[in-house]
Amino acid sequence: MLNLNNENFEKETEKDSVIVDFWAPWCGPCQMMGPAFESLSEKFEKVKFAKMNIDENPEIANKLGIQGIPCLIVLKDGKENGRIVGFMSKDILENKISEILNKS
Numbered sequence: 001m002l003n004l005n006n007e008n009f010e011k012e013t014e015k016d017s018v019i020v021d022f023w024a025p026w027c028g029p030c031q032m033m034g035p036a037f038e039s040l041s042e043k044f045e046k047v048k049f050a051k052m053n054i055d056e057n058p059e060i061a062n063k064l065g066i067q068g069i070p071c072l073i074v075l076k077d078g079k080e081n082g083r084i085v086g087f088m089s090k091d092i093l094e095n096k097i098s099e100i101l102n103k104s
Contacts, residue, residue, distance in 0.1 A: 029087035
């Protein structure tokens with residue numbers, strides 16, 4: 001699992017497909033969804049999975065217009081391809097990620 005910050009965000013997301021989990025330590029739903037996100041990273045092997053703490057990196061979160069967390073953004077070659085906001089079960093999360101990846 002890749003940890004992103006303001007310094008490495010663009011470099012790590014400019015190529016290929018990357019799913020970024022924007023979260024914060026105080027966010028209960030983020031903590032609950034974290035294990036499902038990490039588990040799915042093993043299922044979608046052709047996609048990079050990454051996490052970004054918005055408290056430590058507010059500039060990127062503001063630039064992307066993130067207003068609620070947990071927020072997953074699917075990036076393809078640096079451009080947003082889809083967004084998933086709010087807590088959901090692993091099965092629903094997997095389906096939503098598949099839908100976004102299949103449309104790209």
